[in-house]
Amino acid sequence: MSDRRLQVFHAVAKHGSFTRAAEHLHMTQPAVTFQIKQLEDHLNVRLLERGHGKISLTTTGELVLAYAEKILDLSEELDSRVAELAGELAGKLDIGSIPAIAGYWLPPILERFKRKYPRVLPRVVMGNSRHIEEGVAAREIDIGFIEAATDNPAVEPRVATQEELVVICSPDHPLARHKQLTAQDLAAHPFIDRDPGSGLRQAAHDFFKAAGIAEDKITLCAELGSLTAVKHFVAAGMGFAITSKRTSRLDVQEGRVTAIPLEPRTFTTLQMILPRDKFRSRLITTFADFVCDEIARIAREEEGAQ
CATH class of the missing domain: 3.40.190.10 (Periplasmic binding protein-like II)
Structure with a gap:
């Protein structure tokens, strides 16, 4: 439900091209140009410099882009939270993981979770434990999987296995x-x-x-x-x-x-961490609970196979 002009401006800024933005948004190039002009007229500023086949942001354009990203993220989060209240679990789930967990624990867990909640879009980024912990603490990542115990007060550990x-x-x-x-x-x-x-x-x-x-x-x-x-x-x-x-x-x-x-x-300890947040979304809470159950199930199956 976000402003279409902001969506178009964000796409042009990120792709550096009206043509590529139009392709990404499935719009015509004139329609993209029109939306940018509408936004510039509304704000009464120039947001983009055009010349020699290149597009760059003005100083004001950089400021507007920063706010556009926040507004678009909040709009997307609002859509997800309203859908949750309607009983439908949907939306993006940003997951940070060390490679060992991303490659060996997450695939079967995400496959089962997607079968249960097909409208959820998991997005996995990988890094080492320190980077993932910092991303969770900064709320750039919804859930993190690290290979170390943590005492960071900004994150909440939910499950651990060895x-x-x-x-x-x-x-x-x-x-x-x-x-x-x-x-x-x-x-x-x-x-x-x-x-x-x-x-x-x-x-x-x-x-x-x-x-x-x-x-x-x-x-x-x-x-x-x-x-x-x-x-x-x-x-x-x-x-x-x-x-x-x-x-x-x-x-x-x-x-x-x-x-x-x-x-x-x-x-070594494998730990799931979440940001400390009393308004945590049902999607994050549901996935965290699901991971706890799945890790316990996998551990039982492996013990039985030995």
Whole structure:
């Protein structure tokens, strides 16, 4: 129910072109031009500079764009909340997740949720635990999934499960013949670490620290922000990595890597976090409850299969 002129202006500003905005909005170019002129006449300012085949925002245009984005977001949220009151669960659900959860927990959960609520549009963005937590605290993300416990007062933890950590290495790596591995066993071998801000990085460093091994005594090989990249480096024989047992399961089954338990057994916490908000939408609350139920169901099924 937002102002059509703002929608058109937002599209032109984002696409940098009347033509591309028209294609995106399924309008004719003259209709787009008309809506922009109407908005400029209404505000009595010039919003766009046109010249040499390029479009740029004026200083006033940048200000209007910032407010247009807020107004459009609020309009969309209003539509969703009114639909909720009418008994229909619909709207966008912005989810932030670390790659390990996005790749291995979320797909079956979102598939089941979409079957139950087909008018909900999940939008998943990925990052490390720190970035996701900051996004949730700033209310840029509706729900976050991180690989670390949090004490941030701006977020509310709702559910946690644990993942066992294992060492992964190539099948012909010297570590592959071990039945279990201590921190002392690992320290002299090249280590492929995760990026700063990663909950898994913190868990691995805590494992070494608990064994009395300082960071400067670890033979660091590389720091990577991508779980996929870590697996490729490991499979190529460049070093070992520490990751969750779940995320390495398929690679082990297909023979690309070998997984060895840590000694002592070590776990990382997977946690769902929400912004602290007493006016939380029914969509967010329903999804959060659904995730809790699904994680418990998946855990029961895996225990029964063992």
